[in-house]
Amino acid sequence: MRKTFESEIQQLKDEVLVLGSMVEQAILGSVEALKKRDVEASRLIYEADARINAKRYAIEEQVMIAIATQQPMAHDLRLLASLLEVSGELERMGDYAKGIAKINILMGDQPLLKPLIDIPRMAQKGADMLHRALTAFVNEDAETARLIPYEDDEVDNLYDQIYHELMLFVIQDARSIERANWLLWVAHNLERLADRVTNICERTVFIATGEMKEIESSRDE
Amino acid sequence: MVKPTTVENTAIKVQVKGLSVYYGKFRALTGIDLTVHDRKITAIIGPSGCGKSTLLRSFNRMNDLTPGCRMEGEVILEGENLLAPAVDVVDIRRRVGMVFQRPNPFPKSIYENVAYGPRLYGIRRKSDLDEIVASSLKSAALWDEVKDKLHQSGLSLSGGQQQRLCIARALAVEPEVILMDEPASALDPISTLKIEELMQDLKKDYTIVIVTHNMQQAARVSDFTAMMMIDEQRAGRLIEYDATHIIFTRPKDKRTEDYVTGRFG
Numbered sequence: 001m002r003k004t005f006e007s008e009i010q011q012l013k014d015e016v017l018v019l020g021s022m023v024e025q026a027i028l029g030s031v032e033a034l035k036k037r038d039v040e041a042s043r044l045i046y047e048a049d050a051r052i053n054a055k056r057y058a059i060e061e062q063v064m065i066a067i068a069t070q071q072p073m074a075h076d077l078r079l080l081a082s083l084l085e086v087s088g089e090l091e092r093m094g095d096y097a098k099g100i101a102k103i104n105i106l107m108g109d110q111p112l113l114k115p116l117i118d119i120p121r122m123a124q125k126g127a128d129m130l131h132r133a134l135t136a137f138v139n140e141d142a143e144t145a146r147l148i149p150y151e152d153d154e155v156d157n158l159y160d161q162i163y164h165e166l167m168l169f170v171i172q173d174a175r176s177i178e179r180a181n182w183l184l185w186v187a188h189n190l191e192r193l194a195d196r197v198t199n200i201c202e203r204t205v206f207i208a209t210g211e212m213k214e215i216e217s218s219r220d221e
Numbered sequence: 222m223v224k225p226t227t228v229e230n231t232a233i234k235v236q237v238k239g240l241s242v243y244y245g246k247f248r249a250l251t252g253i254d255l256t257v258h259d260r261k262i263t264a265i266i267g268p269s270g271c272g273k274s275t276l277l278r279s280f281n282r283m284n285d286l287t288p289g290c291r292m293e294g295e296v297i298l299e300g301e302n303l304l305a306p307a308v309d310v311v312d313i314r315r316r317v318g319m320v321f322q323r324p325n326p327f328p329k330s331i332y333e334n335v336a337y338g339p340r341l342y343g344i345r346r347k348s349d350l351d352e353i354v355a356s357s358l359k360s361a362a363l364w365d366e367v368k369d370k371l372h373q374s375g376l377s378l379s380g381g382q383q384q385r386l387c388i389a390r391a392l393a394v395e396p397e398v399i400l401m402d403e404p405a406s407a408l409d410p411i412s413t414l415k416i417e418e419l420m421q422d423l424k425k426d427y428t429i430v431i432v433t434h435n436m437q438q439a440a441r442v443s444d445f446t447a448m449m450m451i452d453e454q455r456a457g458r459l460i461e462y463d464a465t466h467i468i469f470t471r472p473k474d475k476r477t478e479d480y481v482t483g484r485f486g
Contacts, residue, residue: 002483071437073469073481210471 272457326375381412
């Protein structure tokens with residue numbers, strides 16, 4: 001029985017990795033589409049969010065079945081509970097990508113307020129953190145997981161920079177408010193995404209050690 | 222001494238100190254230190270042959286009945302060392318009752334099964350006995366099922382009912398501690414559930430120590446869990462003791478982890 005259970009757990013971890021890469025692609029793709037003002041690409045990403053949601057529900061169901069049939073304890077129980085949590089986090093990150101896609105669709109024919117430089121950087125950084133956080137998660141590598149949240153400062157700094165830059169546009173020309181606001185929302189979504197990466201890292205530490213603790217990056221303190 | 226990390230404000234009922242048990246030259250248990258809390262359920266878990274039942278039987282000197290058995294250390298019930306030579310073993314077994322794996326009613330009526338103990342301790346008046354029988358059967362959640370057939374044989378009952386009859390029999394002498402050695406392992410799931418629910422009721426008045434092979438049962442019913450294993454000399458040791466929720470979600474000892482997750486045992 002232990003063998004069956006272990007292969008079920010491995011399969012669940014694989015599924016979470018698949019979900020993670022769907023989210024990663026959606027995030028990078030949504031920002032790329034915005035940068036190019038490719039509304040059609042954004043529409044596809046917007047619609048693809050349903051597949052991310054479906055994947056999350058499928059994982060949730062598998063976890064429920066494993067809990068019901070295997071009655072997991074200790075490490076196994078922490079892992080399965082964390083798989084539920086992490087797939088939920090990933091699904092919400094998918095919603096951020098969907099939100100960014102929606103902004104591009106809403107902008108219609110209007111040009112970008114400014115060429116995108118820092119926003120793609122934020123997206124790249126966030127996706128990179130997510131990728132490494134998920135790798136640490138499936139490997140149950142608490143050491144790595146403890147360090148990743150500190151990189152959130154970089155994302156927060158980029159957000160501040162974007163915020164100030166956009167405010168300058170607004171001060172100079174009040175008519176730019178709407179276009180500035182759109183970009184601010186994009187940046188906000190990316191900032192939230194990186195915060196959720198921290199939640200995944202906290203789960204990894206929990207699985208490995210049983211400790212449920214918030215990892216605070218320097219900015220949160 | 223292994224102490225639970227989360228001890229609620231409860232009094233200590235039984236304190237086991239440096240307990241070792243020998244069968245002839247063979248040491249079955251070694252250096253057990255354990256605190257049993259008052260009106261709580263303490264589960265003893267561990268692989269077969271690790272000494273769980275031997276430890277349980279030390280609480281009412283049942284091991285005395287095994288030839289060649291010798292005990293060292295102390296088992297202190299409310300300040301009194303049960304292992305001291307001067308102790309009245311009959312009195313201990315009244316204060317510390319026991320329920321076994323297979324229901325073992327006497328081949329007598331339901332009434333007589335419950336009245337047997339009180340009679341042994343000198344209660345003769347019929348009205349007193351009637352009252353004890355009724356209240357014990359009520360406490361064992363069996364009264365409603367048997368009140369109209371108290372004079373039928375105890376053996377006519379179903380397995381689950383027989384086990385509750387044995388619990389009623391134990392309760393009839395007003396024990397302080399109830400020992401349960403795999404009390405539900407011979408029962409179907411519904412009867413098991415009834416016993417488990419009964420345990421929750423009983424712990425309002427009694428301290429319960431249960432040995433179980435069923436990890437889910439230990440997790441469901443107990444407040445504290447003691448994990449035992451044999452060492453290299455094949456002697457049973459207590460390797461971890463903590464609040465049940467800790468043992469089953471984040472045990473500290475790798476061997477406990479492996480056991481509760483089914484990696485061995």
